[in-house]
Amino acid sequence: MPQRTELRAAPKSEETRERIFNAALALFHRRGFETATVRDIAAEAGVATGAAYYYFASKDAIIMEFYRRSSAEMQPKIELALENASGLEQRLRELILVKLAHFATNREILRALLRNGADPKHPLSPFSPQTSEIRDTDIAWFRRAVTDSDVRIPRDLAPHLPDILWFFQMGVIFFWVIDESPGQARSKKLLTLGAKSVTSLIRVSALPLMRPVRKTALELIDIVKGAAS
Amino acid sequence: MPQRTELRAAPKSEETRERIFNAALALFHRRGFETATVRDIAAEAGVATGAAYYYFASKDAIIMEFYRRSSAEMQPKIELALENASGLEQRLRELILVKLAHFATNREILRALLRNGADPKHPLSPFSPQTSEIRDTDIAWFRRAVTDSDVRIPRDLAPHLPDILWFFQMGVIFFWVIDESPGQARSKKLLTLGAKSVTSLIRVSALPLMRPVRKTALELIDIVKGAAS
DNA sequence: AATCATATTTGAACGCGTTCAGATTATTTA
DNA sequence: TAAATAATCTGAACGCGTTCAAATATGATT
Numbered sequence: 001m002p003q004r005t006e007l008r009a010a011p012k013s014e015e016t017r018e019r020i021f022n023a024a025l026a027l028f029h030r031r032g033f034e035t036a037t038v039r040d041i042a043a044e045a046g047v048a049t050g051a052a053y054y055y056f057a058s059k060d061a062i063i064m065e066f067y068r069r070s071s072a073e074m075q076p077k078i079e080l081a082l083e084n085a086s087g088l089e090q091r092l093r094e095l096i097l098v099k100l101a102h103f104a105t106n107r108e109i110l111r112a113l114l115r116n117g118a119d120p121k122h123p124l125s126p127f128s129p130q131t132s133e134i135r136d137t138d139i140a141w142f143r144r145a146v147t148d149s150d151v152r153i154p155r156d157l158a159p160h161l162p163d164i165l166w167f168f169q170m171g172v173i174f175f176w177v178i179d180e181s182p183g184q185a186r187s188k189k190l191l192t193l194g195a196k197s198v199t200s201l202i203r204v205s206a207l208p209l210m211r212p213v214r215k216t217a218l219e220l221i222d223i224v225k226g227a228a229s
Numbered sequence: 230m231p232q233r234t235e236l237r238a239a240p241k242s243e244e245t246r247e248r249i250f251n252a253a254l255a256l257f258h259r260r261g262f263e264t265a266t267v268r269d270i271a272a273e274a275g276v277a278t279g280a281a282y283y284y285f286a287s288k289d290a291i292i293m294e295f296y297r298r299s300s301a302e303m304q305p306k307i308e309l310a311l312e313n314a315s316g317l318e319q320r321l322r323e324l325i326l327v328k329l330a331h332f333a334t335n336r337e338i339l340r341a342l343l344r345n346g347a348d349p350k351h352p353l354s355p356f357s358p359q360t361s362e363i364r365d366t367d368i369a370w371f372r373r374a375v376t377d378s379d380v381r382i383p384r385d386l387a388p389h390l391p392d393i394l395w396f397f398q399m400g401v402i403f404f405w406v407i408d409e410s411p412g413q414a415r416s417k418k419l420l421t422l423g424a425k426s427v428t429s430l431i432r433v434s435a436l437p438l439m440r441p442v443r444k445t446a447l448e449l450i451d452i453v454k455g456a457a458s
Numbered sequence: 459a460a461t462c463a464t465a466t467t468t469g470a471a472c473g474c475g476t477t478c479a480g481a482t483t484a485t486t487t488a
Numbered sequence: 489t490a491a492a493t494a495a496t497c498t499g500a501a502c503g504c505g506t507t508c509a510a511a512t513a514t515g516a517t518t
Contacts, residue, residue: 012514013466038505048468050507059505116344119407175453178348186452193449200442204433213429220422223415224404241484242496267475277498279477288475459518466513477502484495 017055019045024052024062025109033063033112060124063113064131066106071134074102078141088149089199095145096169096191100176100184107184111177126170139166151199154206154214160221161202168198246284248274253281253291254338262292262341289353292342293360295335300363303331307370317378318428324374325398325420329405329413336413340406355399368395380428383435383443389450390431397427 023044027036038059042049056062077098085094103110116122123130143162146153153161172194176187205214252273256265267288271278285291306327314323332339345351352359372391375382382390401423405416434443 016466037503039503049505050469051467053506054466111348115348119340119344121407178350186455190449190452193445193452197442197445197449200445204439204442210433213426213433216422216426216429220419220426223419223422226415245496266473268473278475279499280497282476283496461518462516464513464515466511468509468511470508470510472505472507474504474506475502476504478500479498480500481498482496484493486491486493488489488491 016045016047016051020047020052020055021062021065025066025106028063028109028112029106032108060112063109064124066109067113067131068134070102070106071137074098075137077102082141082145086150088146088151088202089195091145091149092142092165092168092198093191093195095141096172096195097188099169099173100187100191104184107177110173114174114177135166138169139163142166142169151202152206153202156218157202157205157214160218160225163225164221165198168194245274245276245280249276249281249284250291250294254295254335257338257341258335261337289341292338293353295338296342296360297363299331299335300366303327304366306331311370311374315379317375317380317431318424320374320378321371321394321397321427322420322424324370325401325424326417328398328402329416329420333413336406339402343403343406364395367398368392371395371398380431381435382431385447386431386434386443389447389454392454393450394427397423 020041024036024041027041027044030036031040038052039049041062042052045052056065078095081094081098082091085091113124114126116124119125120127122128125131126135139162142165145165146158146161172187172191175190176184179187181187204210205217249270253265253270256270256273259265260269267281268278270291271281274281285294307324310323310327311320314320342353343355345353348354349356351357354360355364368391371394374394375387375390401416401420404419405413408416410416433439434446
């Protein structure tokens with residue numbers, strides 16, 4: 001198979017990798033993640049089984065790549081969403097909606113990614129070191145969503161808020177991937193009500209009356225964040 | 230499955246089942262859930278590999294059995310804990326502490342159980358129909374913990390509170406199984422602070438000022454509960 | 459052009475959970 | 489008791505993700 005059309009140093013190897021990746025996504029989409037075997041994927045890509053493992057450490061690693069690319073693709077969409085939305089509640093909603101919309105056609109693939117969600121030991125977990133880069137850019141967006149918002153943020157809460165919102169996002173996404181309601185309508189409602197509740201709670205937490213409760217909650221957050229690092 | 234002809238339980242069969250179950254638990258404990266193979270388990274129990282599948286539908290089903298037995302064993306301990314604790318915060322704490330203590334020597338087995346935790350489709354999930362019986366008894370304990378407590382519960386919140394507290398428990402347990410701090414000290418602190426936060430929030434939610442926030446939160450809860458059923 | 463090192467590719471083999479057709483043992487029926 | 493039926497048990501085989509030693513292609517060096 002002589003494909004000498006490349007003028008740059010990009011080797012034929014890169015093309016094989018891409019073929020395997022695309023074959024994998026196509027099969028995941030057609031037959032589902034569990035059903036699509038690595039043998040199938042390799043066959044569809046026109047290579048031997050072992051070749052898949054030359055380019056991807058595991059079947060899971062293919063999903064990881066998918067997740068990485070997706071995150072990159074979403075950046076401009078998120079930027080746009082934050083520009084067009086005003087107020088914390090709306091921004092929160094729109095930001096997360098961008099993600100749901102982006103993954104809408106690949107919900108099952110995302111579900112496979114979140115299978116081992118809770119365990120930070122698992123490479124695929126959104127809490128794992130392997131996903132820290134994506135997580136950090138994610139959290140940065142939430143930091144941005146908070147700044148210049150219409151909600152007054154208590155000083156002691158401020159540094160933790162982006163992480164809290166990210167955690168909220170993960171909750172919504174977890175719910176969404178397993179949500180079987182038509183068009184994931186339930187998740188949309190969850191998001192709307194959740195965004196409203198979160199912003200309300202932040203507002204309420206700023207009341208002087210709430211200081212002790214807030215302090216306790218902040219200690220709690222320290223514990224949770226400490227475990228992740 | 231052994232086809233038992235009515236009241237006459239074949240004692241020999243039951244003994245084999247028990248041997249397999251005990252061998253499994255021993256190996257899970259010694260070598261970990263993933264490392265212990267079904268072949269190992271069968272060998273340890275002195276039967277052929279297939280025999281394990283005559284008594285248990287899957288390797289996971291063995292864990293399920295472990296979970297069921299554990300729940301049964303814990304009932305009197307929970308009863309005792311609730312009797313000796315007063316006030317919602319303490320009761321909540323003590324109730325969950327009973328569970329942590331009970332599973333302390335089998336943390337890894339419980340982790341295997343919660344592996345696929347989020348997905349209610351998975352039989353092992355605490356949200357699955359297969360675990361509904363255990364879940365219902367669990368929630369009943371939380372209902373009991375709430376009654377005659379020192380905290381005034383808003384009328385509209387009351388019917389949902391046991392489920393919320395159960396959900397809180399699940400969060401603590403999830404955290405606990407992946408908590409690598411010495412003696413899971415972090416989880417203990419999480420539980421203490423969490424119980425405090427939850428009871429504080431309930432108290433606060435009863436204030437007239439909080440009515441709209443509470444209403445929104447209740448709608449949210451309806452969504453989540455609706456998805457489970 | 460010939461040689462060599464490295465990158466790529468192959469397909470058989472491994473260990474796993476699981477299945478299954480059949481062997482063996484126990485229980486019921488005649 | 490003997491035959492028939494059902495329960496229990498066996499171990500080889502399947503399909504999976506993954507590994508690996510060996511084969512082949514590629515690119516640099518002489």
